[in-house]
Amino acid sequence: MPLHIATPLIESRPLSLAAGCEVWAKMEALQPSGSFKIRGIGAACAHHAAHGKRRFVSSSGGNAGLAVAYAGRRLGVPVTVVVPETTSATARELIAREEADLVVHGASWQEANARALALVDAETAFLHPFDDPLLWAGHASMIDEAVAAGLPFDAVVVSVGGGGLMAGVAEGLARHGRSAVPIVAVETEGAASLAAAIRAGAPVELPAITSLATSLGAKRVCDRAFRLTKTRPVHSVTVTDGAAVAACTRFLADHRVLVEPACGAALAVLYDRHEVLAPFRRVLAIACGGATATVAQLQAWQAAG
Template identity: 45%
Template structure:
């Protein structure tokens, strides 16, 4: 890529301004207007491109010559999860004309490797789990002077995710009564909270949803300190950080955050209902946020007096994700004993 073209790529946004759609079906469930911020239509399939794209652009401006990113891979019954972080890094690197190496655990399907290679990335397979792949990525970054792309743990990542709230402000004008999102490592949560502060909406309650077995944020909130889960046992593998960001826990002292946990069966049921209602198929990780609506949790928070009994509107961040198709959804439902 010529210098002038590379410079232009470093200035433009790699994410798209995603639709904010009013959902009649979800509004009927809650009894108030529900808006969907559809991050599932991002060019890489998830919100990750906001933060990772911004990070990659900023380090490219400073002369980064090679990007490396460890991404998660989760084998399942019939399909294979595609690391959302790795796809975002590979996409951004291609746009910037910068080489990228994506490190994935061994056992990653050829389909995933080819998809990443189709973005121009080199793929390395190391270790059995993300933690081991990440050690390899960090080693490459130190040894060769490459820039390591964290899936969620960097201020530039959070800064990129804050763009989502600026779009909400432009679309809505007035603040919603509550905002619902899923929490994995905490990057989206921190970015959204930063965005709320930037637009003067820091009073908006945020309902932070996790599935049991991938609930590192809730565990930290309950303990009052960071907690490392022994393992990720939830089917919502894209939420599979064992320890949440320290910054995410700090934010509980600065913002009104409700940390809530749903069962896998509720998250997967929400995925199916959302598919039926809105004709959009999302990961169980996203189903955790949708379950706040479908499971009645939002109404329970209101009945308990923790949320205002009357909310002007609710925004649900539909975070998207690549690790799902119709066969995978059926396999998950069978695993959880759903018809």
């Protein structure tokens, strides 16, 4: 039995009216861990458990860490999640609620990741937040479900952080002979590592993450995501933090579902009718979710402008 659920695929009339095309939302925010991450991480954890691993270690204080903690509890495998000092109290509480051993270390994800890697031994599986073929194969299942529903979409809109979701979507499209379907890859300004890689002609490391969409806070996009921009249609788009937060607020009002600004980035392209949408008639939007945002936090971000 998979650790993720088959999520609803809904026609969003509010998003369709705003975007000027038909929009169908894959509601990944409804996954048991709160985001799409459980698809790939759940598949990877099940794989490692079946191959004899007796402990899981992750280095994410956000949705990936929460997904590993959830998967470990469900599989009966102990989990250690190393989070940086910047990890919110909400995220820490959610991870601890899943009975994971929580370690706080370092001022950045890179420092937390180094500590996590030092904990790995022969009986331990390390779960990377986004750069792992096992994750991409698991994330591809959302495209399997959309295709099985009979939806003939002509573009997919996704948020991009480290690039794991984008890589999974591309793999899912390839499985069904749809590699020509464009992916609209959306990042927030201040966390746009894919856009920086495209400009540089190779993956580069951002000097810092300045976006409040911390779930998109990978200083360097994974190599796989960058290579996809060379081998298939990918449209890179950046939006402001303000646009991402506004999209979260509108989505909450329209669909009674709270998502993080990292998810709001993709939704902002639709709500603001970005010009990239002009060629498309029916768009599949991945509402990737995010479990660590609160209504109060969303309101504070909006008030801050």
